[in-house]
Amino acid sequence: MHSEVFLVLFSPDYFRQRLEMATKTQKYNFKEIEDKWQRIWDEVELYRAADSPDPHNKFYMLVMFAYPSGDIHMGHFRNYIIGDAVARQQMMLGRDVLHPFGWDAFGLPAERAAIQRGIHPQEWTLKNISVSRDTLKKAGISFDWSREVTSSLPDYYKWTQWMFIQLFKNKLAYRKRGFVNWCPEDKTVLANEQVKDGKCERCHTPVIKKDQEQWYFKITHYADRLIDDLDDLPGWPENVKTMQREWIGRSFGAEIDFEIEETGEKLPVFTTRPDTIYGVTFMAIAPEAEIVDRLNLGGEYKEQVEQYRQKALARSDIERAAVTEDKDGVFTGKYAINPFNGERIQLWVADYVLAGYGTGAVMAVPAHDTRDFAFAKKYGIPIKVVIHPDKNTALDVDQMEDAFVDYGPMVNSAHFDGLAGKEAIGKVTQYAESQGFGRSKINFKLKDWSISRQRYWGCPIPIIHCATCGLVPVPEDQLPVLLPKVKDYTPKGRSPLADLPEFINVKCPGCGGEAERDPDTMDTFVCSSWYYLRYIDAHNDSEPFDKDKALRWMPIDLYIGGITHATGHLIYFRFFHKFLKDIGWVTTPEPAQRLFNHGMVMDSKGEVMSKSKGNVISPMELVANHGVDVTRLGMFFVAPSDKEVLWSNDTLTGVEKFAINKFYPLVNCLRGSQPDLKQYFNRDKLSADEWKLYIKLNQTVKKASDSVEKLQFNTAISALMELTRDFEPEKVSNEALNDYVILKAIQLAAPMIPHMSEEMWRQAGFEDSVFRSDWPAHDPNAVIGDTIEIAVQVNGKLRDSVSVAADAGQEDVERAAFESPKVVRFTENKDIIKKIYVKGRILNIVVKG
């Protein structure tokens, strides 16, 4: 830009014309400009993260690992642009930024495609990855692709196997026979998290129980820390922390040993209410519980119990849950002894007792437990009151319509009578402990993580089964155990690998004898439990990652993903991290400092977008028609990032007009003054209008910075819209200020509309990227104008507003207020009781009469 030319042409009309010309003649060619900058950014490696960052000035921006399905949908797009805007702003704040991406590439869809179309899962997966990667590049997301990881490639899963072996060596990976969730359709074991409403999360087939030997990770070992450390995560949303606490489900109580009358076998039961111990009238055992086999059942009982057990096992979880109202069970003909009073109580087998919780048996106190009450009523089992609501109120068994479950003083409980609540629980537990038939106990709902899958497309479990040596891990220098090719992927209920003798048969690394490889593969949640560490050192072939680099990059500063992972992935990943800390690989107690869940993107009617409904809007189609920046801007503007969005393409109308017609043409208003962007302006050097503009700019800077911090880009955009609206170049004769305003606006917009901003920055004459410029800081002396509007209320009702100097005191404001006819009308002839003045905001005059 030549300033001589400018001087000649400078007139208010000049700018109007320039603006109009700009909108009419040079239509913003988004395709050309976006392609150009994507190419240049790639060439200059703008997104390349430092190898060894300054640990005090780094930012690890992570978005969740994605399954490579080929095309990205609106939800992904939203997730990634939020992370992208944050990463770009952090670059401008001068941080070393790590913003990586990778693929959760093992899993069923690839195997299905292989079965249906005969393509090898790896081939199918890599093809999808390549399409997805191109799409993400076109979307302009600032991922550092040099650190891309793919969980199905040997250089990654080698280290997943290494993780398994570390867990195994620390006795945190073990085998156990037990009832597992089994999907009859997918023919595989499912973790609890993969069961939704008793159905398989993927194919919605009702899940059944199956008795199998499986691999487990002992996540329960970390249950306390997984709950307690949530308190040190202020950056995590409360709802996620609550969900995790409930999922882990810690409850404090006691374990009390009952004795089977006939066999003398001890049967411990867990209870949170030891204070109701004298009210126990029967005991109920889960149908799956092994102890039932040892009861020595005879005659008709034996038959009835067996029948009942069979029936219960055949029921799916939904069916079992459905009988909540109508509890059933069967008497075993046997009795147990309550150690507190020696009473004989009936022993029942009942469906409502869960095998996997506590000891699979409960002491039933019908008077004080709703479920036991219903059961006792149904089968005519005695009900015995041992808690009263309070000292003066007694419960009458015959009048009770439901159990009384609150705390209250103990009655009919020998020497414990009168004790209540926590004290009662403590005393009863202490007594049991002193007598040797009980102890205080903490129980968790969380179960150990079942990780083996009888499927092909997963990470092989690096264990060798040897008849002599037992379970032997594959020596670490022999990793990875490569996933071999197979001919037939069709699920048969056992792993396809089991049918490959050349894979299965190996020499035992311990004794050299004939042995067999484990034929199962791992749950894909294992792969995604440590990927964030691999990004830190993605190409290391001697270690999973370098400890020093991890020390520098960890923890993750911001982790963005959907709420759907609240109890699955986000617990596993915390567990892995804690384990790695315990064995000295990382130093932080938690992997991620701040967690953010973006809202879902639905169609305009509020329905989930799905192929079968035919209501899918592809973000890339919008990108093709409107450009990346406008599409991003629309997604940002429509709602704050955590809210659900009902997407309508109309959303783009307003932001497109703003970006193309208003914002971009601002470059035409530059006057080539090259202002120092680090300087603040002095009030004396500016006209009144200019000072007003300068204030507006600083308010915008402040607003935009706050908004990005809170990930509420919608308000950042509205601030920029206001600034653009209020900026009238013809009223600005100070060239430096004029250019300063435009350049700062470009910087503020850059995280959200990176291509357009970069193009404008370049047109403004900068050689280097706008993302290497400094994020604006607001001038603290210029956020409040010279004069401010004070609202004036009379008795809390707004009557007028007055304009006073910014430094005006209460007297000045009052004087101005009483000059207002409107205020006078409501105050004259009335007693003024008091006047409340809130500095810079409001004056409330309280009158009477």
Added chain:
RNA sequence: GCGAAAGUGGCGGAACUGGCAGACGCGCUGGAUUUAGGAUCCAGUGCCGCAAGGCAUGGGGGUUCAAAUCCCCCCUUUCGCACCA
């Protein structure tokens, strides 16, 4: 059933720590321009009322000089957990 979060114009949404409710945008209305459509520009747009003014943040109560914001009750929606002894 239990727990949590949220209810603001025709719509998406703003509103610091209790301090002018409705920023910004969509839509709509009128006008300018245009052969027309589109685009663009200008003005208006919570409701009632000619006005003065009154009424408005799911409903009802309360605290306060002042409540979308704090407290209590109720309604609705969404999400999570759903026999965890």
